[in-house]
Amino acid sequence: xxxxxxxxxxxxxxxxxxxxxxxxxxxxxxxxxxxxxxxxxxxxxxxxxxxxxxxxxxxxxxxxxxxxxxxxxxxxxxxxxxxxxxxxxxxxxxxxxxxxxxxxxxxxxxxxxxxxxxxxxxxxxxxxxxxxxxxxxxxxxxxxxxxxxxxxxxxxxxxxxxxxxxxxxxxxxxxxxxxxxxxxxxxxxxxxxxxxxxxxxxxxxxxxxxxxxxxxxxxxxxxxxxxxxxxxxxxxxxxxxxxxxxxxxxxxxxxxxxxxxxxxxxxxxxxxxxxxxxxxxxxxxxxxxxxxxxxxxxxxxxxxxxxxxxxxxxxxxxxxxxxxxxxxxxxx
Amino acid sequence: xxxxxxxxxxxxxxxxxxxxxxxxxxxxxxxxxxxxxxxxxxxxxxxxxxxxxxxxxxxxxxxxxxxxxxxxxxxxxxxxxxxxxxxxxxxxxxxxxxxxxxxxxxxxxxxxxxxxxxxxxxxxxxxxxxxxxxxxxxxxxxxxxxxxxxxxxxxxxxxxxxxxxxxxxxxxxxxxxxxxxxxxxxxxxxxxxxxxxxxxxxxxxxxxxxxxxxxxxxxxxxxxxxxxxxxxxxxxxxxxxxxxxxxxxxxxxxxxxxxxxxxxxxxxxxxxxxxxxxxxxxxxxxxxxxxxxxxxxxxxxxxxxxxxxxxxxxxxxxxxxxxxxxxxxxxxxxxxxxxxxxxxxxxxxxxxxxxxxxxxxxxxxxxxxxxxxxxxxxxxxxxxxxxxxxxxxxxxxxxxxxxxxxxxxxxxxxxxxxxxxxxxxxxxxxxxxxxxxxxxxxxxxxxxxxxxxxxx
Numbered sequence: 001x002x003x004x005x006x007x008x009x010x011x012x013x014x015x016x017x018x019x020x021x022x023x024x025x026x027x028x029x030x031x032x033x034x035x036x037x038x039x040x041x042x043x044x045x046x047x048x049x050x051x052x053x054x055x056x057x058x059x060x061x062x063x064x065x066x067x068x069x070x071x072x073x074x075x076x077x078x079x080x081x082x083x084x085x086x087x088x089x090x091x092x093x094x095x096x097x098x099x100x101x102x103x104x105x106x107x108x109x110x111x112x113x114x115x116x117x118x119x120x121x122x123x124x125x126x127x128x129x130x131x132x133x134x135x136x137x138x139x140x141x142x143x144x145x146x147x148x149x150x151x152x153x154x155x156x157x158x159x160x161x162x163x164x165x166x167x168x169x170x171x172x173x174x175x176x177x178x179x180x181x182x183x184x185x186x187x188x189x190x191x192x193x194x195x196x197x198x199x200x201x202x203x204x205x206x207x208x209x210x211x212x213x214x215x216x217x218x219x220x221x222x223x224x225x226x227x228x229x230x231x232x233x234x235x236x237x238x239x240x241x242x243x244x245x246x247x248x249x250x251x252x253x254x255x256x257x258x259x260x261x262x263x264x265x266x267x268x269x270x271x272x273x274x275x276x277x278x279x280x281x282x283x284x285x286x287x288x289x290x291x292x293x294x295x296x297x298x299x300x301x302x303x304x305x306x307x308x309x310x311x312x313x314x315x316x317x318x319x320x321x322x323x324x325x326x327x328x329x330x331x332x
Numbered sequence: 333x334x335x336x337x338x339x340x341x342x343x344x345x346x347x348x349x350x351x352x353x354x355x356x357x358x359x360x361x362x363x364x365x366x367x368x369x370x371x372x373x374x375x376x377x378x379x380x381x382x383x384x385x386x387x388x389x390x391x392x393x394x395x396x397x398x399x400x401x402x403x404x405x406x407x408x409x410x411x412x413x414x415x416x417x418x419x420x421x422x423x424x425x426x427x428x429x430x431x432x433x434x435x436x437x438x439x440x441x442x443x444x445x446x447x448x449x450x451x452x453x454x455x456x457x458x459x460x461x462x463x464x465x466x467x468x469x470x471x472x473x474x475x476x477x478x479x480x481x482x483x484x485x486x487x488x489x490x491x492x493x494x495x496x497x498x499x500x501x502x503x504x505x506x507x508x509x510x511x512x513x514x515x516x517x518x519x520x521x522x523x524x525x526x527x528x529x530x531x532x533x534x535x536x537x538x539x540x541x542x543x544x545x546x547x548x549x550x551x552x553x554x555x556x557x558x559x560x561x562x563x564x565x566x567x568x569x570x571x572x573x574x575x576x577x578x579x580x581x582x583x584x585x586x587x588x589x590x591x592x593x594x595x596x597x598x599x600x601x602x603x604x605x606x607x608x609x610x611x612x613x614x615x616x617x618x619x620x621x622x623x624x625x626x627x628x629x630x631x632x633x634x635x636x637x638x639x640x641x642x643x644x645x646x647x648x649x650x651x652x653x654x655x656x657x658x659x660x661x662x663x664x665x666x667x668x669x670x671x672x673x674x675x676x677x678x679x680x681x682x683x684x685x686x687x688x689x690x691x692x693x694x695x696x697x698x699x700x701x702x703x704x705x706x707x708x709x710x711x712x713x714x715x716x717x718x719x720x721x722x723x724x725x726x727x728x729x730x731x732x733x734x735x736x737x738x739x740x741x742x743x744x745x746x747x748x749x750x751x752x753x754x755x756x757x758x759x760x761x762x763x764x765x766x767x768x769x770x771x772x773x774x775x776x777x778x779x780x781x782x783x784x785x786x787x788x
Contacts, residue, residue: 062614086616094614100607104345116337117615145348161611 008076011200012038017070030056032224045215046204053224054204093167097174099158103147118165132160152183172203208318236316242288248310338625360587368649384447385473390422390483421487422479475526475536489515527711538750581744582705587641593692595675601685619784634668653748660748670736670768676775680782703737720759739764
């Protein structure tokens with residue numbers, strides 16, 4: 001009887017992943033029991049501040065770090081089993097956080113080396129390399145040494161180096177820091193387009209805008225633990241409805257900010273404002289009906305002896321989700 | 333072929349990184365120039381008279397044999413020393429050494445003796461009134477030649493054995509033989525003792541080996557009756573070298589040693605700075621393919637580096653070795669096995685290319701010095717008379733012999749300066765090749781374990 005191959009539902013399944021560095025007093029638990037499933041064809045975001053354990057988790061998933069505990073299944077296969085390793089390597093493309101290029105090779109030579117490293121047939125490699133160079137707008141630089149590229153171009157080359165062998169699963173580790181806005185948009189659009197090519201993307205980032213814009217689902221991670229996992233929309237909704245208003249106040253001490261926040265919580269008997277918190281010398285409040293209450297709220301703040309220097313009304317972001325979960329801002 | 337692609341990639345990177353090329357090529361060339369500037373005018377070896385200590389414990393041949401030879405061959409050695417066979421072969425050999433002068437095509441040094449012989453009285457040695465080994469260590473004498481008690485008997489048995497090989501009969505088995513039996517087998521050890529790190533000793537050793545070869549060839553012509561043992565060894569032709577010439581093999585070794593640091597820095601940079609090792613590890617490149625690629629690259633780099641380091645001093649600095657350049661070149665290429673192995677070990681240890689480069693620089697200079705690349709190093713004997721040498725006389729295994737490049741230096745000097753062939757220096761080559769292969773295998777495994785497994 002012919003055996004039916006069952007297509008795995010998940011690109012990656014992670015169970016109880018832990019990583020501990022050091023011993024004794026120097027022991028640091030970088031990842032503390034991360035469990036999650038990444039669906040095929042989605043962009044899965046890992047959002048968290050620097051040092052939260054995103055990159056460590058990602059490196060364990062691809063086998064660059066040995067987990068202290070837990071299991072990883074990639075495309076239905078256990079990477080610990082030797083016979084699966086080449087299969088998994090072929091299916092994974094990594095875009096590392098650090099720009100890792102052969103600086104003394106040209107753009108084209110860099111890509112050809114990686115194509116050879118994955119044993120991509122020359123004809124296929126040529127087509128793929130030409131397309132990737134064109135997609136990233138590097139045609140004019142194809143013969144330029146990588147060391148002579150601008151920072152943004154290096155990042156773009158870094159990105160396509162992970163795609164030369166046409167992987168099924170792409171792991172982007174902080175793909176855009178240091179990029180100019182134009183290059184960032186190019187990279188974002190390119191990553192957004194990857195699922196249309198049948199690829200699954202795992203994206204680690206500490207830019208909430210990046211995670212929000214690109215991810216189908218986001219896991220917010222802090223201190224090595226996944227705090228919450230859902231779609232960006234659902235996560236934002238979970239924080240509360242309404243708009244957010246940020247007040248930047250002039251020459252205000254922390255105690256004074258606390259006093260203002262308390263006063264706002266009591267505003268109109270506590271009915272008009274759903275939530276008030278302080279972040280980086282700003283008082284942030286959420287209200288379902290900001291516009292009709294705004295002038296009264298401003299007067300209320302001034303009554304507390306503070307002067308509003310600047311004010312912004314915005315929608316809820318993933319940063320607000322992070323703040324509501326941890327009590328601090330992502331950038332802190 | 334992935335290893336070739338890897339080798340190609342490393343090659344391109346090296347060529348485009350000019351600073352690396354400078355370190356690989358210009359630094360050893362600069363060293364060569366410096367030594368040339370310092371020592372080119374200092375002649376060595378052409379007409380030097382060397383002080384040779386001699387300890388003669390030879391008891392001569394058995395009385396009945398001596399008596400027989402005196403009867404049959406009463407003028408056995410009149411041409412040379414006016415001594416009789418009862419003095420023994422060692423005595424005659426010493427007399428020959430005293431009479432040997434230089435013949436040199438480039439100057440008129442015909443009457444300059446090669447050796448001043450310092451004979452030690454064995455009874456004085458027994459009483460501790462004199463100590464030739466101390467004189468060697470203090471370099472009061474350049475070398476010590478030691479004749480053991482049964483040296484003459486051994487020489488006679490060698491003659492006897494040679495006759496057997498030639499005619500199928502030992503001398504005393506000849507129907508015309510009327511004398512007493514001649515020894516058919518006897519062993520003794522003629523020793524040349526000296527400081528292996530002392531250039532004058534190395535030269536003396538070479539001269540003595542040439543004389544000994546001629547002596548043994550002549551003595552084999554000894555006939556059982558009527559013939560003479562004829563020592564026609566009164567001139568030795570030596571090529572004129574400067575101190576720079578004798579140092580040049582060491583500079584070549586220093587050059588090849590720089591490769592270890594360069595290789596380590598390259599590999600560590602891939603792991604630590606450019607982090608391209610992450611890409612290598614995640615790709616389908618197997619550790620053995622990567623390591624083989626690196627080794628191919630290293631071999632090719634060595635080939636060109638050594639070529640340039642050979643050609644430059646010959647073209648620009650007047651280095652004119654008398655021996656085979658090709659064989660010297662091969663010895664250096666074999667040394668690449670050692671430098672590559674060392675490079676892999678260093679690359680497995682260090683996690684920043686700066687540290688790797690600096691530490692290997694810190695390591696390579698003493699290795700070059702301890703190998704005797706630049707000057708003589710003190711002798712610390714671990715095992716006496718165990719290493720076969722070009723002269724045919726085993727030398728001591730000294731502390732620095734654990735460094736494979738010590739043997740590169742010795743083999744290169746013997747081949748390039750004193751015209752020995754690679755087969756003559758097989759003992760040195762074995763001590764170079766075997767530890768180098770072991771180090772290379774260890775280095776490859778160590779590097780593979782450190783960089784292709786575990787955390788990155």
